Amino acid sequence: MPDELLHLPVIHSILSRQKDAPGALLPILHAIQNAIGFIPDDAVPDIAHALNLSLAEVRGVISFYHDFRTTPPARHTLRLCRAESCQSRGSEALAAQLREQLALDDHGTSADGAISLRPVYCLGACACSPALELDGQVHARLTPERLRALVNGCLEDAAC
Ligand code: FES
Structure with a gap:
Protein backbone atom coordinates (compact mmCIF):
# COMPACT_ATOMS: atom_id res chain seq x y z
CA MET A 1 0.00 0.00 0.00
CA TYR A 65 4.17 28.95 8.64
CA HIS A 66 7.72 27.62 8.47
CA ASP A 67 7.03 25.06 11.21
CA PHE A 68 4.72 23.11 8.91
CA ARG A 69 6.51 20.43 6.90
CA THR A 70 5.23 19.01 3.64
CA THR A 71 7.79 16.22 3.49
CA PRO A 72 8.70 13.60 6.09
CA PRO A 73 10.97 14.98 8.83
CA ALA A 74 14.71 14.40 8.73
CA ARG A 75 16.28 11.98 11.19
CA HIS A 76 17.79 14.95 13.07
CA THR A 77 16.40 18.45 13.59
CA LEU A 78 18.81 21.22 14.53
CA ARG A 79 17.27 24.48 15.70
CA LEU A 80 19.86 27.23 16.06
CA CYS A 81 18.79 30.14 18.24
CA ARG A 82 18.75 33.43 16.32
CA ALA A 83 17.37 35.71 19.05
CA GLU A 84 19.20 38.70 20.52
CA SER A 85 21.39 37.17 23.19
CA CYS A 86 22.61 34.43 20.88
CA GLN A 87 23.03 36.92 18.05
CA SER A 88 25.25 39.07 20.24
CA ARG A 89 27.41 36.02 20.90
CA GLY A 90 27.91 34.85 17.36
CA SER A 91 24.87 32.86 16.25
CA GLU A 92 24.79 34.54 12.83
CA ALA A 93 28.31 33.30 12.12
CA LEU A 94 27.27 29.84 13.32
CA ALA A 95 24.24 29.96 11.02
CA ALA A 96 26.53 30.82 8.10
CA GLN A 97 28.76 27.91 9.08
CA LEU A 98 25.75 25.57 9.05
CA ARG A 99 24.59 26.81 5.67
CA GLU A 100 28.05 26.29 4.23
CA GLN A 101 28.72 22.89 5.82
CA LEU A 102 25.36 21.45 4.79
CA ALA A 103 24.74 23.50 1.64
CA LEU A 104 21.24 24.30 2.95
CA ASP A 105 19.32 27.42 3.72
CA ASP A 106 18.12 28.21 7.24
CA HIS A 107 14.98 26.09 6.79
CA GLY A 108 16.53 23.36 4.67
CA THR A 109 16.56 19.59 4.83
CA SER A 110 19.44 17.58 3.43
CA ALA A 111 18.63 15.49 0.38
CA ASP A 112 19.51 12.27 2.22
CA GLY A 113 17.01 13.10 4.99
CA ALA A 114 19.77 13.21 7.62
CA ILE A 115 19.19 16.67 9.04
CA SER A 116 16.80 19.60 8.96
CA LEU A 117 17.68 23.13 9.96
CA ARG A 118 15.17 25.37 11.67
CA PRO A 119 15.79 28.77 13.24
CA VAL A 120 14.35 29.33 16.70
CA TYR A 121 13.93 32.52 18.69
CA CYS A 122 15.11 31.84 22.23
CA LEU A 123 15.54 28.49 23.91
CA GLY A 124 15.65 29.91 27.42
CA ALA A 125 19.42 29.40 27.56
CA CYS A 126 20.35 33.07 27.06
CA ALA A 127 22.86 33.05 29.92
CA CYS A 128 24.81 30.38 28.05
CA SER A 129 24.53 31.80 24.53
CA PRO A 130 24.91 30.89 21.79
CA ALA A 131 22.64 27.88 21.95
CA LEU A 132 20.86 25.35 19.77
CA GLU A 133 18.46 22.47 20.20
CA LEU A 134 19.33 19.17 18.53
CA ASP A 135 16.58 16.54 18.57
CA GLY A 136 15.07 18.20 21.62
CA GLN A 137 18.29 18.55 23.62
CA VAL A 138 19.74 22.01 24.25
CA HIS A 139 23.45 22.59 23.65
CA ALA A 140 24.83 25.89 24.91
CA ARG A 141 28.07 27.86 24.86
CA LEU A 142 28.52 26.77 21.27
CA THR A 143 31.74 27.27 19.41
CA PRO A 144 32.31 26.68 15.71
CA GLU A 145 34.18 23.48 16.59
CA ARG A 146 31.38 22.14 18.82
CA LEU A 147 28.79 22.94 16.19
CA ARG A 148 30.78 21.16 13.49
CA ALA A 149 31.18 18.10 15.75
CA LEU A 150 27.42 17.98 16.47
CA VAL A 151 26.60 18.18 12.76
CA ASN A 152 29.21 15.57 11.88
CA GLY A 153 27.68 13.27 14.50
CA CYS A 154 24.29 13.61 12.80
CA LEU A 155 25.75 12.93 9.38
CA GLU A 156 27.73 9.89 10.58
CA ASP A 157 24.71 8.55 12.43
CA ALA A 158 22.64 8.88 9.27
CA ALA A 159 25.27 7.02 7.24
CA CYS A 160 25.04 3.90 9.42
S1 FES B 1 18.43 34.25 22.92
FE1 FES B 1 19.22 32.31 22.42
S2 FES B 1 18.64 31.10 24.11
FE2 FES B 1 17.71 33.00 24.51
Missing part, protein backbone atom coordinates in the same frame (compact mmCIF):
# COMPACT_ATOMS: atom_id res chain seq x y z
CA PRO A 2 1.44 3.44 -0.90
CA ASP A 3 2.62 5.48 2.12
CA GLU A 4 0.13 8.27 1.48
CA LEU A 5 -2.77 5.83 1.81
CA LEU A 6 -1.49 4.72 5.20
CA HIS A 7 -2.00 8.27 6.47
CA LEU A 8 -5.54 8.70 5.24
CA PRO A 9 -7.37 7.08 8.18
CA VAL A 10 -5.42 9.27 10.62
CA ILE A 11 -6.15 12.40 8.61
CA HIS A 12 -9.83 11.58 8.22
CA SER A 13 -10.13 10.91 11.94
CA ILE A 14 -8.59 14.30 12.75
CA LEU A 15 -10.84 16.05 10.24
CA SER A 16 -14.01 14.44 11.55
CA ARG A 17 -13.13 15.34 15.14
CA GLN A 18 -12.03 18.94 14.55
CA LYS A 19 -13.57 20.30 11.35
CA ASP A 20 -16.51 21.99 13.05
CA ALA A 21 -14.49 23.91 15.63
CA PRO A 22 -14.06 27.65 15.06
CA GLY A 23 -10.75 28.43 13.38
CA ALA A 24 -10.21 24.74 12.75
CA LEU A 25 -7.54 24.95 10.04
CA LEU A 26 -4.46 25.61 12.18
CA PRO A 27 -5.35 23.06 14.90
CA ILE A 28 -6.03 20.47 12.19
CA LEU A 29 -2.71 21.15 10.46
CA HIS A 30 -0.87 20.86 13.78
CA ALA A 31 -2.72 17.66 14.64
CA ILE A 32 -1.84 16.07 11.31
CA GLN A 33 1.82 17.04 11.62
CA ASN A 34 1.96 15.80 15.20
CA ALA A 35 0.38 12.51 14.19
CA ILE A 36 2.37 11.64 11.07
CA GLY A 37 5.31 14.05 11.12
CA PHE A 38 4.32 16.23 8.19
CA ILE A 39 1.36 17.41 6.12
CA PRO A 40 1.24 15.38 2.89
CA ASP A 41 0.12 17.30 -0.17
CA ASP A 42 -2.35 14.49 -0.81
CA ALA A 43 -4.17 15.57 2.35
CA VAL A 44 -4.81 19.11 1.13
CA PRO A 45 -7.94 18.33 -0.96
CA ASP A 46 -9.53 16.50 1.99
CA ILE A 47 -8.69 19.34 4.37
CA ALA A 48 -10.01 21.96 1.95
CA HIS A 49 -13.22 19.99 1.36
CA ALA A 50 -13.84 19.41 5.07
CA LEU A 51 -13.42 23.10 5.88
CA ASN A 52 -15.07 24.46 2.72
CA LEU A 53 -11.85 26.24 1.72
CA SER A 54 -9.99 26.35 -1.57
CA LEU A 55 -6.84 24.33 -2.17
CA ALA A 56 -4.94 27.62 -2.50
CA GLU A 57 -6.15 28.79 0.91
CA VAL A 58 -4.97 25.62 2.63
CA ARG A 59 -1.64 25.55 0.79
CA GLY A 60 -1.17 29.25 1.53
CA VAL A 61 -1.47 28.67 5.27
CA ILE A 62 0.85 25.65 5.16
CA SER A 63 3.52 27.57 3.28
CA PHE A 64 3.15 30.71 5.44
Whole structure:
Protein backbone atom coordinates (compact mmCIF):
# COMPACT_ATOMS: atom_id res chain seq x y z
CA MET A 1 0.00 0.00 0.00
CA PRO A 2 1.44 3.44 -0.90
CA ASP A 3 2.62 5.48 2.12
CA GLU A 4 0.13 8.27 1.48
CA LEU A 5 -2.77 5.83 1.81
CA LEU A 6 -1.49 4.72 5.20
CA HIS A 7 -2.00 8.27 6.47
CA LEU A 8 -5.54 8.70 5.24
CA PRO A 9 -7.37 7.08 8.18
CA VAL A 10 -5.42 9.27 10.62
CA ILE A 11 -6.15 12.40 8.61
CA HIS A 12 -9.83 11.58 8.22
CA SER A 13 -10.13 10.91 11.94
CA ILE A 14 -8.59 14.30 12.75
CA LEU A 15 -10.84 16.05 10.24
CA SER A 16 -14.01 14.44 11.55
CA ARG A 17 -13.13 15.34 15.14
CA GLN A 18 -12.03 18.94 14.55
CA LYS A 19 -13.57 20.30 11.35
CA ASP A 20 -16.51 21.99 13.05
CA ALA A 21 -14.49 23.91 15.63
CA PRO A 22 -14.06 27.65 15.06
CA GLY A 23 -10.75 28.43 13.38
CA ALA A 24 -10.21 24.74 12.75
CA LEU A 25 -7.54 24.95 10.04
CA LEU A 26 -4.46 25.61 12.18
CA PRO A 27 -5.35 23.06 14.90
CA ILE A 28 -6.03 20.47 12.19
CA LEU A 29 -2.71 21.15 10.46
CA HIS A 30 -0.87 20.86 13.78
CA ALA A 31 -2.72 17.66 14.64
CA ILE A 32 -1.84 16.07 11.31
CA GLN A 33 1.82 17.04 11.62
CA ASN A 34 1.96 15.80 15.20
CA ALA A 35 0.38 12.51 14.19
CA ILE A 36 2.37 11.64 11.07
CA GLY A 37 5.31 14.05 11.12
CA PHE A 38 4.32 16.23 8.19
CA ILE A 39 1.36 17.41 6.12
CA PRO A 40 1.24 15.38 2.89
CA ASP A 41 0.12 17.30 -0.17
CA ASP A 42 -2.35 14.49 -0.81
CA ALA A 43 -4.17 15.57 2.35
CA VAL A 44 -4.81 19.11 1.13
CA PRO A 45 -7.94 18.33 -0.96
CA ASP A 46 -9.53 16.50 1.99
CA ILE A 47 -8.69 19.34 4.37
CA ALA A 48 -10.01 21.96 1.95
CA HIS A 49 -13.22 19.99 1.36
CA ALA A 50 -13.84 19.41 5.07
CA LEU A 51 -13.42 23.10 5.88
CA ASN A 52 -15.07 24.46 2.72
CA LEU A 53 -11.85 26.24 1.72
CA SER A 54 -9.99 26.35 -1.57
CA LEU A 55 -6.84 24.33 -2.17
CA ALA A 56 -4.94 27.62 -2.50
CA GLU A 57 -6.15 28.79 0.91
CA VAL A 58 -4.97 25.62 2.63
CA ARG A 59 -1.64 25.55 0.79
CA GLY A 60 -1.17 29.25 1.53
CA VAL A 61 -1.47 28.67 5.27
CA ILE A 62 0.85 25.65 5.16
CA SER A 63 3.52 27.57 3.28
CA PHE A 64 3.15 30.71 5.44
CA TYR A 65 4.17 28.95 8.64
CA HIS A 66 7.72 27.62 8.47
CA ASP A 67 7.03 25.06 11.21
CA PHE A 68 4.72 23.11 8.91
CA ARG A 69 6.51 20.43 6.90
CA THR A 70 5.23 19.01 3.64
CA THR A 71 7.79 16.22 3.49
CA PRO A 72 8.70 13.60 6.09
CA PRO A 73 10.97 14.98 8.83
CA ALA A 74 14.71 14.40 8.73
CA ARG A 75 16.28 11.98 11.19
CA HIS A 76 17.79 14.95 13.07
CA THR A 77 16.40 18.45 13.59
CA LEU A 78 18.81 21.22 14.53
CA ARG A 79 17.27 24.48 15.70
CA LEU A 80 19.86 27.23 16.06
CA CYS A 81 18.79 30.14 18.24
CA ARG A 82 18.75 33.43 16.32
CA ALA A 83 17.37 35.71 19.05
CA GLU A 84 19.20 38.70 20.52
CA SER A 85 21.39 37.17 23.19
CA CYS A 86 22.61 34.43 20.88
CA GLN A 87 23.03 36.92 18.05
CA SER A 88 25.25 39.07 20.24
CA ARG A 89 27.41 36.02 20.90
CA GLY A 90 27.91 34.85 17.36
CA SER A 91 24.87 32.86 16.25
CA GLU A 92 24.79 34.54 12.83
CA ALA A 93 28.31 33.30 12.12
CA LEU A 94 27.27 29.84 13.32
CA ALA A 95 24.24 29.96 11.02
CA ALA A 96 26.53 30.82 8.10
CA GLN A 97 28.76 27.91 9.08
CA LEU A 98 25.75 25.57 9.05
CA ARG A 99 24.59 26.81 5.67
CA GLU A 100 28.05 26.29 4.23
CA GLN A 101 28.72 22.89 5.82
CA LEU A 102 25.36 21.45 4.79
CA ALA A 103 24.74 23.50 1.64
CA LEU A 104 21.24 24.30 2.95
CA ASP A 105 19.32 27.42 3.72
CA ASP A 106 18.12 28.21 7.24
CA HIS A 107 14.98 26.09 6.79
CA GLY A 108 16.53 23.36 4.67
CA THR A 109 16.56 19.59 4.83
CA SER A 110 19.44 17.58 3.43
CA ALA A 111 18.63 15.49 0.38
CA ASP A 112 19.51 12.27 2.22
CA GLY A 113 17.01 13.10 4.99
CA ALA A 114 19.77 13.21 7.62
CA ILE A 115 19.19 16.67 9.04
CA SER A 116 16.80 19.60 8.96
CA LEU A 117 17.68 23.13 9.96
CA ARG A 118 15.17 25.37 11.67
CA PRO A 119 15.79 28.77 13.24
CA VAL A 120 14.35 29.33 16.70
CA TYR A 121 13.93 32.52 18.69
CA CYS A 122 15.11 31.84 22.23
CA LEU A 123 15.54 28.49 23.91
CA GLY A 124 15.65 29.91 27.42
CA ALA A 125 19.42 29.40 27.56
CA CYS A 126 20.35 33.07 27.06
CA ALA A 127 22.86 33.05 29.92
CA CYS A 128 24.81 30.38 28.05
CA SER A 129 24.53 31.80 24.53
CA PRO A 130 24.91 30.89 21.79
CA ALA A 131 22.64 27.88 21.95
CA LEU A 132 20.86 25.35 19.77
CA GLU A 133 18.46 22.47 20.20
CA LEU A 134 19.33 19.17 18.53
CA ASP A 135 16.58 16.54 18.57
CA GLY A 136 15.07 18.20 21.62
CA GLN A 137 18.29 18.55 23.62
CA VAL A 138 19.74 22.01 24.25
CA HIS A 139 23.45 22.59 23.65
CA ALA A 140 24.83 25.89 24.91
CA ARG A 141 28.07 27.86 24.86
CA LEU A 142 28.52 26.77 21.27
CA THR A 143 31.74 27.27 19.41
CA PRO A 144 32.31 26.68 15.71
CA GLU A 145 34.18 23.48 16.59
CA ARG A 146 31.38 22.14 18.82
CA LEU A 147 28.79 22.94 16.19
CA ARG A 148 30.78 21.16 13.49
CA ALA A 149 31.18 18.10 15.75
CA LEU A 150 27.42 17.98 16.47
CA VAL A 151 26.60 18.18 12.76
CA ASN A 152 29.21 15.57 11.88
CA GLY A 153 27.68 13.27 14.50
CA CYS A 154 24.29 13.61 12.80
CA LEU A 155 25.75 12.93 9.38
CA GLU A 156 27.73 9.89 10.58
CA ASP A 157 24.71 8.55 12.43
CA ALA A 158 22.64 8.88 9.27
CA ALA A 159 25.27 7.02 7.24
CA CYS A 160 25.04 3.90 9.42
S1 FES B 1 18.43 34.25 22.92
FE1 FES B 1 19.22 32.31 22.42
S2 FES B 1 18.64 31.10 24.11
FE2 FES B 1 17.71 33.00 24.51
